[in-house]
Structures are given as C-alpha cells and as structure tokens.
Amino acid sequence: MRGYCGCLIMQAEQIESLAQIAGVWRSRDLPLPEQGLPSGNEKLDAQLPGGGWPIGALTELLLETEGVGELDLLLPAFARCTREGAWTAFVAPPYQPFAPALQRAGVNLSHLLLVNVQDAKDRLWAAEQLLRSGSFAAVAVWPDQIDERALRRLQLAAERGESCGFVWRPASAARSASPAALRLRISTERGQMKLAVLKLRGARLDRSAAHFSAVAAV
Amino acid sequence: MTDRPRIFLPWLRFEQARLMLWLALRFPTLLLDDKARGLEAPPPMVLVVRETGRSRVEGCNQPARDMGVCPGSWLNSAFALAPELVAVPFEAHRSEQLLTNLAELAYGYSSLVTLESPDLLLLELSGSVRLFGTLKRLLNKILDEFRTLGFEVSYGVAPTPLGARLLAERGAGLVATSDGDFNQLLTRMPLQHLALDAAAVNGFEKSGFRYIGELLSLPRGALQRRFGAEVARYLSRLSGREADPRPRFEPPQLFRRTLDLPAEVHATPALRFAVGRLLRELAGYLDSRGLGARKLVLGLQHYRKPSSRIELGFVAPAGGFDHLQRIVDERLGRQQLSAPVVGLTLECDSMAPLDQRQGELLSRPGVAQRESPEALFDLLRSRLGHRAVRGVQVRPQHVPEMASRVISPSSGSPAWQGPRRPLWLLPEPRLAVGLTIEGEAERIESGWWSPSDVRRDYYIAHNRSGGRYWVFRARSAPDQLFIHGIFA
Structure with missing residues (x-):
C-alpha cells in the first residue's frame, strides 16, 4: 500500500479516507529523525541523541555561579546559526553583551537580536513569540522567574517553530519539575566548568557519563 | 397583453461581440452603516432630511425596517413605531467621502471603477472574472468584503453601466451576463424602474407602454421625436446601442479613515472590534495595490480634549489584516486611555511595495507558519517599545565602554581583532x-x-x-x- 501511494495524485478527501486504513502512513505522521544543533563541545555532543542541542525543544541551563564560561557554552551554536544566515536572540540578558567578545566567538552580529525587557511576563512573551515564529534558529532567555506552566509554553513554542530554546535558571531550580527536553547543570570544580545532565528526554542516562568536565573544549 | 407580438431586438442580439460586463453596487444605507460600524448589533437607524421644517425619513437600516419604519414617512411617526430609533442627518459631503473610500476597495477587483453619487459604484468586471474563475465566485468575494466592513449592499450585473444600475436599484440581485439575458429581464420590467423623471414615465404610460422591453424595440429616431433627446439617449445607453463613457476612478496614495464610536469607550479591549474594522479596510486597500504600510497613525478622539496619537512604524512594509491587527492589538494593550474614546482615525501615508517573497514561499511543511524576522520586530516593538528591540555592533575604539554599541537589529558590524x-x-x-x-x-x-x-x-x-x-x-x-x- 505504502509502495504506490506516492505515485498517485489524489484529492485531499481521498487521502483523508486512506489515512483511516490501518497501515497507511502519511509523511507528517512519521517521527522526525532526531537532530541536534552541534554545540561545538565534543563531549557534550556525544551525550546528546541528535549530536547537539535538541532542535524544536527547550534546554534548561541551571547555573550555580556566573562567570564560569556559561555563555561561551552556547556561542559555538549561535555562531554557526548566524553565519549560516539564521536569526538568533538573547531575551533579557542580565548584562549588556559585549560586541567584541561575541565577534571573537564567531557570532555574526547582524543576526543576533537583543530584546531588552524588564517585566517578567514580557520576557516570557517575547521569548515565546521568537521561538514559535519559525524564523529564529536559537533563542536564549533569562527569565526573572518562571514556573512549570510557562516552561511548557516555551517548550511548545520551540516545537512549533523548530527552534532551539535555552532558558537560564539558578541551580536551585533543579529540584522543581520541568517539561524541558534537556536540563543541564553548570557548576565549577577547582576553577573549571563542570556540566551535569539532569534530564534528557527520550534517552536513558548513563549516570557515570552524565557528569563530565567541559572545560577542555571551552 | 398576451396577444402582443413577441419582441425581437435584432440590433441587440446580433451586434458585434461586446466584452463589457458591469457590476453596480448600491449602498442604500451608506451613512447609517458608517455610524453603526463600531457595533456588533446596530440599533434601528434612519437617515433624515429636513423638508419644510419637518424631518422626513430618507432611508432606514434593516433593524428599523424590521420594526415597520419605511422611507418616505415623517420622523415623528417613525419614532412612534420605534422609540429607540437613532436619527442621522443626511450629509452630502460625508456620503461622498464614504463612497470614495468604498471605491478604493472596489479598485481591488477592477481597474475600471466609477462613482455614481450618492450611493452607487460601477465596476467593469470582464477582465476580473477570468482572474477569479467564475463570476459567481468573484461576486461573492466582492459582496463579502463590503458586508464584512458593515455595509449593506445590493447589486446588479448587466452588459451596460445603466443596465447594471437599474438591476441594482431593483435590489433583487439580478445578473445578466449577456445581451440576451438582459433583454429577457427587461421584457417584463415595469417602466417605474427606469432612472427617468416621473413626467417621462407618465408620457410612456399615456402612449400605452407598460414594460421597458417595449421601449427598446422602438427605433431611436421615433423615440427622440416623441419623448425628447435625453430620454432617447438614456434608452440607447441602457441597451448598449450607444457608448456610455465614464470617468475612471483614480485611487489616491493616502489612506485615512474615521470611525465614530456609538458610545464612549473607557478601556482598550473594547476598541478592538472597531479598530479591527478600520484595519480590515486598510488591509484591503493595501492588498489591492500590492503595497505594505511603513507607518500607521491611530488617532483616538476624546470628547472636548485633544486626541491621542498612537504611531506604529514597521521595519519592512506590512500588509495583511492578521499581521496588522496583531501588531495594533499588542500596542493598544499597552495604551493607557487618558480619557474615554469617542472616535477613531486610522492614517497611513507611507506605503511601499510589499515584498512578495515573504509568506507562503518560505514555509516548510513541518512549521505551521513562518513569520519574517521584520514582522516579528514590529510585533515586539509594538508591545515592548522601540528601544527594546536591538542589535549590537563593534566600534573601533580602545576604551571598552565605547567598543560595543547597541543599534537597530541587522545593521551588521565591523570586524574586531584583539x-x-x-x-x-x-x-x-x-x-x-x-x-x-x-x-x-x-x-x-x-x-x-x-x-x-x-x-x-x-x-x-x-x-x-x-x-x-x-x-x-x-x-x-x-x-x-x-x-x-x-x-x-
């Protein structure tokens, strides 16, 4: 049945009725192949099913302390997107991004949008609009506060727009439930950044490999 | 009458193939509909003219008709039938202005549009039918467009402008796409439907005529001798024997619409419906010209206070009702009303050709709808303010606080090495x-x-x-x- 479906030109109604028959699949029902946006960090990519940051999903970054190279972790992916002409955004970053450092990391600044917004609700609103638009490849948001419901909205928006969403939260949020596809804790050990995969949707975590030092690639 | 010989109109049937097809759109309650447009359910309304010190009902909308009010009666008796009746005085200037606005919309369906004061538009459709597939589809689209805007409209289609007008004034939605059909309709149509004065119609009746078709079978010379040149010309033009050239409507490059609100509005959500109607009109205006708006000014009128202005700029020319409404909604949501609003104006005097590549072409199957980044910037700005949506750029400066600059997005940046x-x-x-x-x-x-x-x-x-x-x-x-x- 599936063999010759593709050769026929059918009306939409016919296709609908065909879809009722067991064993007939439409291409849109097929699961998409897992794909990832390479993070530029080999150890991390090896941990992630698509070989990179999950596309069409939300990644939570749980930060213990600032200034440990946490944004550096995202920049190879942002650099790759912007150089390929895709748009990226920072929503409500805690400080002003410093252009020379971004450019040194390879980011094409003409495709990085900064949304400077104070209000907690507006931050989430802006991130949701960007994620769901389908024209932003990667969006990082620093929410003032965010609950599970808001995270779910962002997750759905990222799915719809096939975008990579990154949400920065304090490490203390690790205890609360989250619908994000990937949760990563960023900490330091003897002055070096350590990453811990707390949750990875659709994968069984190898506990021993889930904790690793990422500093080599940074 | 049954013994009357069948009328044969050789010059109409076998005349050279004419390609013209005219649609007449009549807006019988133009001024009333305009006043009621801010409302989802309009009240009974009548249009009144002053006549020898008294007010006479000139026209009424459907709710008023439902209550038994009819044109021609005195306002006093209309009030007796419908106490909550709203009386609107006739203003020739406003009526003219409205008709011009509607002509701009009609221009989206035909490049040959003419205005017939006070309430009629004529559109030549032969070219547009092919574009829309069938006449029926085209007609439905045109009528839908005007009805969505809140205007009552009756129509007629005929091979001549006067013919279309005559059918529209009958108000039964008559369509004659060929001379044969048209003549068939006229054969048994009473003389009173002719757009001639009562004296001329009287003259015909005295001569024993009862139907329009009978007059059309007469030679023009005889008509002219008996009823005068004016009448003869009218009948020749009605049947298409004589050309009927009309001034073409030329659309202006400025969009300005006003809408009076029926009651004071105290909160922005209540403005949404009325603003939507104006935006729909703007979207139609822009679409018919392949243009997008670069800047919009929404004016909120207050009672005895200067009006508020809301300005919206677009990074790229913006069109399409949904997009415009989304932007305006977000912006209105942030607006604090300084005073109750009694009227709205929407102005757009900065337009540019719309980039046709945006839209469906870019859409991928998995992604429901792709929005252009520029459309998104507009949306974000409308809610967060202009300064919230930025990009960042390197400046060739040694001092760190000078080396990075916040600018408008997608400006590009000089290189930095260090x-x-x-x-x-x-x-x-x-x-x-x-x-x-x-x-x-x-x-x-x-x-x-x-x-x-x-x-x-x-x-x-x-x-x-x-x-x-x-x-x-x-x-x-x-x-x-x-x-x-x-x-x-």
Whole structure:
C-alpha cells in the first residue's frame, strides 16, 4: 500500500479516507529523525541523541555561579546559526553583551537580536513569540522567574517553530519539575566548568557519563 | 397583453461581440452603516432630511425596517413605531467621502471603477472574472468584503453601466451576463424602474407602454421625436446601442479613515472590534495595490480634549489584516486611555511595495507558519517599545565602554581583532572585593585626541567559587580594583 501511494495524485478527501486504513502512513505522521544543533563541545555532543542541542525543544541551563564560561557554552551554536544566515536572540540578558567578545566567538552580529525587557511576563512573551515564529534558529532567555506552566509554553513554542530554546535558571531550580527536553547543570570544580545532565528526554542516562568536565573544549 | 407580438431586438442580439460586463453596487444605507460600524448589533437607524421644517425619513437600516419604519414617512411617526430609533442627518459631503473610500476597495477587483453619487459604484468586471474563475465566485468575494466592513449592499450585473444600475436599484440581485439575458429581464420590467423623471414615465404610460422591453424595440429616431433627446439617449445607453463613457476612478496614495464610536469607550479591549474594522479596510486597500504600510497613525478622539496619537512604524512594509491587527492589538494593550474614546482615525501615508517573497514561499511543511524576522520586530516593538528591540555592533575604539554599541537589529558590524574579552560588560564599573588576579596586565588608554581620559590596567581575576571577571586599576587611583566585565 505504502509502495504506490506516492505515485498517485489524489484529492485531499481521498487521502483523508486512506489515512483511516490501518497501515497507511502519511509523511507528517512519521517521527522526525532526531537532530541536534552541534554545540561545538565534543563531549557534550556525544551525550546528546541528535549530536547537539535538541532542535524544536527547550534546554534548561541551571547555573550555580556566573562567570564560569556559561555563555561561551552556547556561542559555538549561535555562531554557526548566524553565519549560516539564521536569526538568533538573547531575551533579557542580565548584562549588556559585549560586541567584541561575541565577534571573537564567531557570532555574526547582524543576526543576533537583543530584546531588552524588564517585566517578567514580557520576557516570557517575547521569548515565546521568537521561538514559535519559525524564523529564529536559537533563542536564549533569562527569565526573572518562571514556573512549570510557562516552561511548557516555551517548550511548545520551540516545537512549533523548530527552534532551539535555552532558558537560564539558578541551580536551585533543579529540584522543581520541568517539561524541558534537556536540563543541564553548570557548576565549577577547582576553577573549571563542570556540566551535569539532569534530564534528557527520550534517552536513558548513563549516570557515570552524565557528569563530565567541559572545560577542555571551552 | 398576451396577444402582443413577441419582441425581437435584432440590433441587440446580433451586434458585434461586446466584452463589457458591469457590476453596480448600491449602498442604500451608506451613512447609517458608517455610524453603526463600531457595533456588533446596530440599533434601528434612519437617515433624515429636513423638508419644510419637518424631518422626513430618507432611508432606514434593516433593524428599523424590521420594526415597520419605511422611507418616505415623517420622523415623528417613525419614532412612534420605534422609540429607540437613532436619527442621522443626511450629509452630502460625508456620503461622498464614504463612497470614495468604498471605491478604493472596489479598485481591488477592477481597474475600471466609477462613482455614481450618492450611493452607487460601477465596476467593469470582464477582465476580473477570468482572474477569479467564475463570476459567481468573484461576486461573492466582492459582496463579502463590503458586508464584512458593515455595509449593506445590493447589486446588479448587466452588459451596460445603466443596465447594471437599474438591476441594482431593483435590489433583487439580478445578473445578466449577456445581451440576451438582459433583454429577457427587461421584457417584463415595469417602466417605474427606469432612472427617468416621473413626467417621462407618465408620457410612456399615456402612449400605452407598460414594460421597458417595449421601449427598446422602438427605433431611436421615433423615440427622440416623441419623448425628447435625453430620454432617447438614456434608452440607447441602457441597451448598449450607444457608448456610455465614464470617468475612471483614480485611487489616491493616502489612506485615512474615521470611525465614530456609538458610545464612549473607557478601556482598550473594547476598541478592538472597531479598530479591527478600520484595519480590515486598510488591509484591503493595501492588498489591492500590492503595497505594505511603513507607518500607521491611530488617532483616538476624546470628547472636548485633544486626541491621542498612537504611531506604529514597521521595519519592512506590512500588509495583511492578521499581521496588522496583531501588531495594533499588542500596542493598544499597552495604551493607557487618558480619557474615554469617542472616535477613531486610522492614517497611513507611507506605503511601499510589499515584498512578495515573504509568506507562503518560505514555509516548510513541518512549521505551521513562518513569520519574517521584520514582522516579528514590529510585533515586539509594538508591545515592548522601540528601544527594546536591538542589535549590537563593534566600534573601533580602545576604551571598552565605547567598543560595543547597541543599534537597530541587522545593521551588521565591523570586524574586531584583539585579545580575549568578557561577554558581559557592566554598565558601570563596580568596586571589586575578594578577587584574585591572574596573569599580566593589559594597558588600555584613550588617545590624546579623545575627550575622555582613560588610562587603565586590565586583568583577569577570579573569585572563590570560580567566577572569572575582567577587572582594572585606573592609573589615577592604583589602589582600587574595579570589575568591568564577566567572562560568562
């Protein structure tokens, strides 16, 4: 049945009725192949099913302390997107991004949008609009506060727009439930950044490999 | 009458193939509909003219008709039938203006549109039918468009402008696409439907005529002798024997619409419906010209107070009702009303050709709808303000606070080559406490030509939990260490 479906030109109604028959699949029902946006960090990519940051999903970054190279972790992916002409955004970053450092990391600044917004609700609103638009490849948001419901909205928006969403939260949020596809804790050990995969949707975590030092690639 | 011989109109049937097809659109309650447009359910309304000191009902909308009010009666008796009746005085100027606005919309369906005061538009459709497939589909689309805007409309289609007008005034939605059909309709149509004065119609009746078809079978010379040149010309033009050239409507490049609200509005959500109607009109106007708006001004009129202006700029020309409404909604949501609103104006005098590549072409199957980045910037700005949506750019300056600049998005940036820099820069350097300096100093000085006097030694430093900072000592105050950036 599936063999010759593709050769026929059918009306939409016919296709609908065909879809009722067991064993007939439409291409849109097929699961998409897992794909990832390479993070530029080999150890991390090896941990992630698509070989990179999950596309069409939300990644939570749980930060213990600032200034440990946490944004550096995202920049190879942002650099790759912007150089390929895709748009990226920072929503409500805690400080002003410093252009020379971004450019040194390879980011094409003409495709990085900064949304400077104070209000907690507006931050989430802006991130949701960007994620769901389908024209932003990667969006990082620093929410003032965010609950599970808001995270779910962002997750759905990222799915719809096939975008990579990154949400920065304090490490203390690790205890609360989250619908994000990937949760990563960023900490330091003897002055070096350590990453811990707390949750990875659709994968069984190898506990021993889930904790690793990422500093080599940074 | 049955013994009357069948009328044969050889010059109409076998005339050279004419391609014209006219649609007449009549807006019988133009002024009333306009007043009621801000309302989802309009009240009974009548249009009144002053006549010898009394007000006579000239027209009424459907709710008024439902209550038994009919044109021609005195206003007093109309009030007796419908106490909550709203009386609107006839204003020729406003009526003219409205008709012009509607002509702009009609222009989207035909490049040959003419205005017939006070309430009629004529559109030549033969070219447009092919574009829309069938006449029926085209008609439905046109009628839908005007009805969605809140206007009552009756129509007629005929091979001549006067014919279409005559059918529209009958109000039964008559369509004659060929001369044969048209003549068939006229054969048994009473003389009273002719757009001639009562004296001329009287004259016909006295001569024993009862139907329009009978007059059309007469030779023009005889008609002219018996009823005058004016009548003869009218009948020749009605049947298409004589050409009937009309001035073409030329659309202006400025969109300005006003809408009076029936009651004071105190909160922005209540404005949404009325604003939507104006935006729908704008979207139709823009669409018919392949244009997009670059700037919009929404004016909110207040009673005895200066009106408020809301300006919306677009990065790229914007069109399409949904997009416009989304932007305006977001902006209105943030607007605090300084006073109750009694009327709206929507103005757009800055337009540019719409980029046709936007829209469906870019859409991928998996993604429901792709919005252009520019459309998104507009949306974000409309809610968060213009300054919230920015990009960042390198400036060729030594002094760190001058080396990075916030600009409008997608401006591009000059290249930068130099040593490692922190990703976050603090807006103001702050005093550093408990940091350990690593490595060598990097001296940064402003040039002698620069107005700012900056001479600093920069270091990388870390705190106990592993955070790395960019710190400096000013050479003027070497014992104080300042944090200037964070190696995020």
